[in-house]
Amino acid sequence: MIVDERVSCYIKSLTAYNSDFLEKLREKALEAKVPIIKRETESFLxxxxxxxxxxxxxxxxxxxAYSSLVMAETLEGNVKISTIENYEKRVLEARKNIKDSHYSNIIHLIEEDASKVLKELVEKEEKYDFxxxxxxxxxxxxxLEPVIKLLNKEGVLCSDNVLQGGDIVQSRYIIERRDRSIHSRLRxxxxxxxxxEELSTTILSLGDGVALTVLKK
Ligand SMILES: C[S@@+](CC[C@H](N)C(=O)[O-])C[C@H]1O[C@@H](n2cnc3c(N)ncnc32)[C@H](O)[C@@H]1O
Known part of the structure; x- marks a missing residue:
């Protein structure tokens, strides 16, 4: 938690909800401890x-597929979304959730490791606005390198959890060993x-920390 808990709860209480389908999906994901997007980050997005x-x-x-369905619903289906996941258990659920939604025609689930997929998308010269x-x-x-190549000029990269809920600024001595290298890589x-030079970025203390980056013209 980066922002004071009471402020964060107050902001969350003002959040506009999604369709019943998505709210049920959100509840189920949280119950199963699937790490989905925080409510305040979702609202910003x-x-x-x-x-x-x-x-x-x-x-x-x-x-x-919770956040990709939120994005599809927000844009009322006027978008094409490709989303990457490589954890078999989640792939199965994502596939089902997309199929059961109104957006199976616009969301494409890519069921592979992101490093491999990003490389292939760059080779195919694919471009994205977001x-x-x-x-x-x-x-x-x-x-980062492949992602920059995949962005259209003036395209936006939104990176979630970049402040690790604020832990990134803690002394390395009070951080568990396994998190130390994640924190230094995130820094x-x-x-x-x-x-x-080609990027313009603002870092927001929203949710677990969000970086919003524009690829300049
Ligand atoms: C924070 S969750 C995504 C939450 C989702 N965006 C949402 O808000 O509904 C991160 C996901 O990335 C997947 N992941 C991690 N490393 C990956 C990789 N190298 N390739 C593909 N997926 C990966 C994990 O299995 C996990 O399900």
């Missing part, structure tokens, strides 16, 4: 997508996002 109106979206990290990065945090830095990622 929805407003931002309505402003940006992307035609093609790529998501890295589908889980059970990329939602929400998978293994330690890999973000490795995926490296944030440095690249904020210092590269």
């Amino acid at each position: 929805k407003t931002f997508l309505l402003l940006k109106k992307p035609k093609r979206i790529l998501e890295v990290g589908a889980a059970v 990329i939602f990065m929400d998978a293994a945090k330690g890999q973000y830095i490795n995926w 490296e990622y944030l440095y690249e996002l904020t210092h590269r």
